Amino acid sequence: MVSTARWATALVEAGYGFASGVPCSSLAALQTFFLSSPRVDYVAATNEGQAVAAAAGAVMAGRRSVVLMQNSGLGNAVNPLTSLIEPFGLPLLLITSWRGKPGMKDEPQHERMGHATHPLLDAMEIPWVTLSDDEDTALAQLAEVLARIETEQRCIAIVVPDKTFDKIKAEEKPVSRRDEGDYADLTTGGALLPRIEVLRHITHGFDPAAIRLATTGKTGREMFATADLDSNLYVVGSMGLASSIGLGMALSTKEKVLVIDGDGAALMHMGAIPMIASYAPANLIHLVLDNGAYDSTGGQATISLNTPFAKVAAACGYASSYRVDDLAGLDRALAGNQEGPVMIHMPILPGSMDDLPRPDKTPREVLSRLRTRFDFPTLEATA
DSSP states (O other): OBOHHHHHHHHHHTTEEEEEEOOOGGGHHHHHHHHHOTTOEEEEOSSHHHHHHHHHHHHHTTOEEEEEEOGGGHHHHHHHIIIIIHHHTOOEEEEEEETTOTTSOOOGGGHHHHHHHHHHHHHTTOOEEEOOSSHHHHHHHHHHHHHHHHHHTSEEEEEEETTOBOOOOOOOOOOOOOOOOEEEEOOOOOOOOOHHHHHHHHHHHSOTTSEEEEOTTHHHHHHHHHOOOTTEEEOOSSTTOHHHHHHHHHTTOSSOEEEEEEHHHHHHTTTHHHHHHHHOOTTEEEEEEEOSEEGGGTOEEOSGGGOOHHHHHHHHTOSEEEEOOSHHHHHHHHOTTOOSOEEEEEEOOSOOOTTOOOOSSOHHHHHHHHHHHHTOOOOOOOO
């Protein structure tokens, strides 16, 4: 059996100070260690995909990060592992349990995933090692994996069979209770604006020192068309996870972070709203541009008509939440040095500009430019 304290301390000593995950009984001791450690910022995610995205945001801002999950949750993480971690070339440690291991008695719901765990990692081209229950061997495996992550700049998984780690007792850091936040309806009832006009206004009128994350699809493409700024990050995949990326990034930098979301994307991962409210980064602004449609896939209707995003955010504990429908209201919601997190819900017209271009730089090039602009470390191995 492996000493949880010794193995996890080795990970922290290697610089891993950000963790996110969803609990698994096989990893309970590890998660207790991270939740109780003053040297680790742990984000309790509402699902495994959001854990990957939050950790990705932290990595982008220069923090070594680890994600923990039950292997049954790998399905929830496939999208960000393949369309976020891989395209951006993010070095990430993934620790997954191995429930349903062939030959071991387990619950019936784990049987199929027990057989599929390693083949699924192989299909995603994520290298993996199965952790030994011999402590010295497990420590050597950890050191080798961490070296490969930094040398190869990629995600590598450690698969942990049940009863590998010993149990520990520690007092976990509590999540602070958030009171309901302020809500203001600043709408005027006037004609709605097209998205491109809102993005132009933000590009030329919002804090030029802020990081700007644009959700996947036409939002990011129109943002690129408006002005390809060094402070822009186009989230080209991982639909619905821009806000979780923004959370991880905002918790890892003092820079202001503006997440420009869409209604369909925000609906896909609504669990990000209570996550953001709970960890309450004061430097995060979450703008949902709501055109009532999946614009990038043909304009199919969303269910946003029945979703008061700003009221939901206020109820969860965002410091301030606004509903606006014009540029004056947007300016009021963005103005000043108010403490975040801030939610702005802005209904807009469906549709996009004609001949919409795509970013002419790869995701890795865009991220490299952002890191240079804000002096974020790259987490590359040193000679």
